[in-house]
Amino acid sequence: GWWGMNILRYAMAAGESQVVAMCDVDQNQLNPALEEVRKLSGDQPKKYTDYRELLDKEKPEIVIVGTPDHWHPLQTIAAVKAGAHVYVEKPIGHTIKEGRAMVNAARAADRVVQVGTHRRISPHNRSGMEFLKSGKAGDIGMVRAFVHYGGGPGEVTPDSEPPAGLDWNMWCGPAPLRPFNQKIHTKGFRQYLDYANGQLGDWGIHWLDQILWWTDEKYPKKVSSFGGRFIKRDNTDAPDTQVATYEFEKFVVSWEHRMYAANNAEKTHPQQAVGCYFYGTEGTFHMGWLDGWTFYPTDSRKPVIHEDAKLESKDNENIRLLWADFLQSIKSNKRPACDIEIGHRSTNMALLGMLSMKHGKSVEWDGEKEMIVGDDAANKLLSRPYRGPWEYPKV
Structure with a gap:
């Protein structure tokens, strides 16, 4: 709906x-x-x-x-x-x-x-990716992806009876059945770890997907993430602060988010500062959202190159093209x-970050076998029990 x-x-x-x-x-x-x-x-x-x-x-x-x-x-x-x-x-x-x-x-x-x-289908993302893959940014050794929003501690919203017309048991389905709360349904579920994976699972996949689109490497070899709830005092349970690092063969990626303080210090658009910075030997490339993309050359004598975003609808997406x-x-x-294979790999990037944070330590990822090397406890987090009568899908 x-x-x-x-x-x-x-x-x-x-x-x-x-x-x-x-x-x-x-x-x-x-x-x-x-x-x-x-x-x-x-x-x-x-x-x-x-x-x-x-x-x-x-x-x-x-x-x-x-x-x-x-x-x-x-x-x-x-x-x-x-x-x-x-x-x-x-x-x-x-x-x-x-x-x-x-x-x-x-x-x-x-x-x-x-x-x-x-x-992956938006015009400015496609042209920006062509720029990156052409080598004009030089050799890229680091990518920083981030989404920061404003907000404060919030407050606890008490549980209540589900509204008439909602089958709450079916809504929870294979996930844990917890008391209904109006902050979960309809639009707040992504900040509850029983049903989603927080900001990294929601926003992170978009920007981590851009990185996998750019590189020839299909997956990271090591992932480390730390975070927690340092500001929020409401009844969500996803981290309000999180940093994740992804080690590839030829470069490193950092992800960061916070759900407070906004990001006015580095705004590249009147409304926001989000996206990915690709740091290359020839300059820094920013792949943004509402602000399109921009390349800042290392040589200050060269002009900054920019392309505006081309987005549709009130949500500023390109779903029509997709x-x-x-x-x-x-x-x-x-x-x-x-x-779906592309979506799986990009989702894995977010899920591995969450897995490392929950596990409390770095993990070494075997992307071909899709398992964590030498850590049985971490491998157990690659799946989770389903609530009966639902059965976890067989690989």
Whole structure:
């Protein structure tokens, strides 16, 4: 009903699909979404509260998975097994082994699975990546990715009974069943570690994905992360402060976020300072969001090079372009711009950072085997128990 509807608006606007059914465990989200679809498209989609029933009865050709993170794996795997192509939001899952199971299921079913890392399709990101890959920034030895926002300690919001029309047990699904809290649903779940992986899992994947897009290296060899809750006093439990480092063969990456103090000291746009700085021998390249990209040459006699962002919609994304790429990939039977394997690797970057922080130590990553070297306790964190009757997907 929330982000899934945002994607669906672009799908309807493309004019190549009929909306046959919609599913949500919250009637308060589902009913307004159904009404909007009827008004925008004239379609009369059927209404479901269980995705399994929808897949069994409707047998859709395309499925949009815009649910909370902890639901992405089971729903994506079920959809491709039912014969559907899937557009799934990022991050693709809550744990690393879920992601590999999703990739394997997509390949076994020969289905296209597009991940919502839309910066791979945005015009300024593409031209910026061409600039970086051309070598104009020189040899790059370090990349810094960051997202900082303002905010204060907050306050505790008491738990309450779920609102009428919400099946809270089904919302929690395979994740732990905890008391309902209005700060979790509908838009706050990413700051609760039972259902997501905090700011690194939400925002980190976008910028870490940009780094994997640039490099020929598929994964880091060592990851270390530390952080905690030093400011927040509300009832979220994700870290409000976190730093992660990723060691590759030829360069090092640092990630940092904080959910307070903002970032006015290094604003590159009137509204924000986020993104990645690529530090090369010829200069510093900043890949931003609202501010496009900028190259600052080491030689001060050379001009700064800049390209403005080209973004769409009130959310400043390029979902229309990503959806068009998805449809074209289905027609041509080719891998999409944000293929599930790409999304899996980028999600892993975020999840490895969270794993290291939870584990309290650095981890050495074998990206081919997708396991942590010499640390049985850390390897146990590559998956987690599912709440019955749900079964963790088999790799």
